[in-house]
Every structure is written in C-alpha cells, then in structure tokens.
Amino acid sequence: xxxxxxxxxxxxxxxxxxxxxxxxxxxxxxxxxxxxxxxxxxxxxxxxxxxxxxxxxxxxxxxxxxxxxxxxxxxxxxxxxxxxxxxxxxxxxxxxxxxxxxxxxxxxxxxxxxxxxxxxxxxxxxxxxxxxxxxxxxxxxxxxxx
Amino acid sequence: xxxxxxxxxxxxxxxxxxxxxxxxxxxxxxxxxxxxxxxxxxxxxxxxxxxxxxxxxxxxxxxxxxxxxxxxxxxxxxxxxxxxxxxxxxxxxxxxxxxxxxxxxxxxxxxxxxxxxxxxxxxxxxxxxxxxx
Numbered sequence: 001x002x003x004x005x006x007x008x009x010x011x012x013x014x015x016x017x018x019x020x021x022x023x024x025x026x027x028x029x030x031x032x033x034x035x036x037x038x039x040x041x042x043x044x045x046x047x048x049x050x051x052x053x054x055x056x057x058x059x060x061x062x063x064x065x066x067x068x069x070x071x072x073x074x075x076x077x078x079x080x081x082x083x084x085x086x087x088x089x090x091x092x093x094x095x096x097x098x099x100x101x102x103x104x105x106x107x108x109x110x111x112x113x114x115x116x117x118x119x120x121x122x123x124x125x126x127x128x129x130x131x132x133x134x135x136x137x138x139x140x141x142x143x144x145x146x
Numbered sequence: 147x148x149x150x151x152x153x154x155x156x157x158x159x160x161x162x163x164x165x166x167x168x169x170x171x172x173x174x175x176x177x178x179x180x181x182x183x184x185x186x187x188x189x190x191x192x193x194x195x196x197x198x199x200x201x202x203x204x205x206x207x208x209x210x211x212x213x214x215x216x217x218x219x220x221x222x223x224x225x226x227x228x229x230x231x232x233x234x235x236x237x238x239x240x241x242x243x244x245x246x247x248x249x250x251x252x253x254x255x256x257x258x259x260x261x262x263x264x265x266x267x268x269x270x271x272x273x274x275x276x277x278x279x
Binding site: 017020021023024042043044045046047048049051053055057058059060061062084085087089090091092093094095096097098109121123124125127129 | 170171173176177178179180181182186187189191192193194195196197216217219220222223224225226227228229230231233256257258260
C-alpha cells in the first residue's frame with residue numbers, strides 16, 4: 001500500500017482508488033489515439049514466487065499480430081492494430097480507438113528464461129507468464145546440526 | 147467521471163439491476179463510428195469483458211452499451227504495478243431517427259464489440275418518378 005503522507009485519522013481508503021481513476025481517465029481521454037508513443041498497450045504486472053506475469057489491455061489485436069520478445073529482464077510487446085475499416089468511402093463520425101504499429105518495452109523485476117514464457121490472449125487481454133531461470137531461483141539452504 | 151457509482155456501504159443505489167456486486171469505477175470506452183451506404187458501424191473497445199456480460203440496450207432512441215471487466219488476478223500472483231483497473235465500461239449514444247432501432251446486430255471478438263446499425267426504410271432516399279401530364 002502506498003503512503004500518501006497522511007496521519008491515520010485522515011487516511012481515506014478511497015483516495016488510492018480515486019487517484020487510480022484519474023490516471024485512468026487521463027489515459028482514456030488523451031494520448032490514447034496513437035500507439036507510437038510507447039505507452040500502448042496499458043499493462044499490469046504481477047509477481048509470483050519464481051515468475052512474473054504481465055497483463056496488457058489490447059482489444060482488437062489478433063493473437064497472430066502480437067510479437068513478443070523477451071531478453072534478460074526486458075519484455076517487448078509489439079504489433080499492429082488494424083483500422084475498423086479499410087473502406088476509403090466510409091464516412092467517419094468518430095475515431096477514438098488507437099491504431100497502427102505499436103511497440104512497448106517493459107522492464108521486469110527479475111531476469112526471465114526465454115524458454116519459460118507462455119502467452120495467452122482472452123477477450124482482448126494478453127497475459128504473458130515468464131519464469132525465472134533455474135540457476136537464479138532462490139535456493140533453500142539447510143542448516144546442518146553439527 | 148460522471149457515471150461513477152457511489153458506494154453506499156452494502157446497499158446499492160441502483161434498483162432495477164439484479165447485479166448487486168460493487169463493479170468499481172466506470173470507464174468510457176474508446177469508440178469508432180463510421181457509415182457506409184445504409185449501414186452505420188459502431189466499434190467499441192471493451193478489453194477484459196466477456197461476450198456474455200456485454201449488455202446492449204435501446205431505450206427512447208438511446209443506445210447504451212455496458213460491460214463489466216472480468217479479468218481475475220493470475221492465481222498465486224500479487225499485483226506490483228498497474229496501469230489499468232477493473233471496473234465497468236459504459237457509454238450511451240443517441241440514435242438519430244434515420245436508424246432502425248429494431249435491427250441492430252452485435253458481435254464481440256477479442257475484446258471489441260461491433261454494432262451494425264441499419265438505416266430505416268423510411269430514411270432511404272427514394273426516387274420519385276415525374277409523370278408526364
């Protein structure tokens with residue numbers, strides 16, 4: 001939990017939620033038009049015992065159009081979002097969905113083994129599960145009784 | 147956001163809805179609308195919404211699209227960084243009289259909802275023959 005520098009009596013449990021919401025609003029209202037600025041897709045990151053999961057909101061991107069690269073502690077999500085229509089004669093009334101090529105580089109909290117990467121897409125959410133190399137797993141050391 | 151629901155400590159302010167879960171903040175989904183011949187296509191990004199939970203309704207010539215994000219946390223993991231949050235997507239559009247509200251098709255794929263709206267017969271241009279007197 002983040003500390004906002006408030007004394008416990010003033011702590012508002014919804015402050016964090018509101019802050020997150022305002023961040024979300026900003027994300028949805030501006031800047032989302034182009035995927036070229038390196039901020040698309042939006043991601044969440046999850047940490048497990050020996051692995052890390054990155055989930056990304058990328059609606060409308062077919063599984064085959066997603067290009068993933070993993071190296072050491074960097075994940076690159078790249079691909080292309082197609083326009084809703086290629087018809088030149090169509091008249092546009094509203095055009096808010098980002099489109100075009102995108103590439104986003106994400107720094108992971110641990111080094112991952114490229115052989116231990118699994119990616120799944122469901123309802124426009126891409127989930128990438130990456131495992132730590134065996135050599136780097138924390139090992140339990142037994143204390144021997146002398 | 148204007149559509150944000152207020153928490154009422156257990157009770158839910160909405161009355162008509164059967165769903166009493168706290169659905170979190172409401173987001174306005176990015177939307178494309180284009181028109182070709184007598185078809186208007188509305189394309190809405192709803193990432194994390196399952197096709198079953200998308201709700202499309204028409205009332206008083208107002209088209210409302212609603213969908214709750216169902217993206218559970220990966221099991222055995224804790225979140226360490228977030229740029230998007232669970233909640234509900236909601237957006238309403240007013241339908242012009244030229245649209246046939248009874249003939250709306252909806253398809254959902256890869257987190258994108260595509261609505262196909264047709265112009266009503268009455269709104270289509272008609273040729274009127276000039277008779278020679």
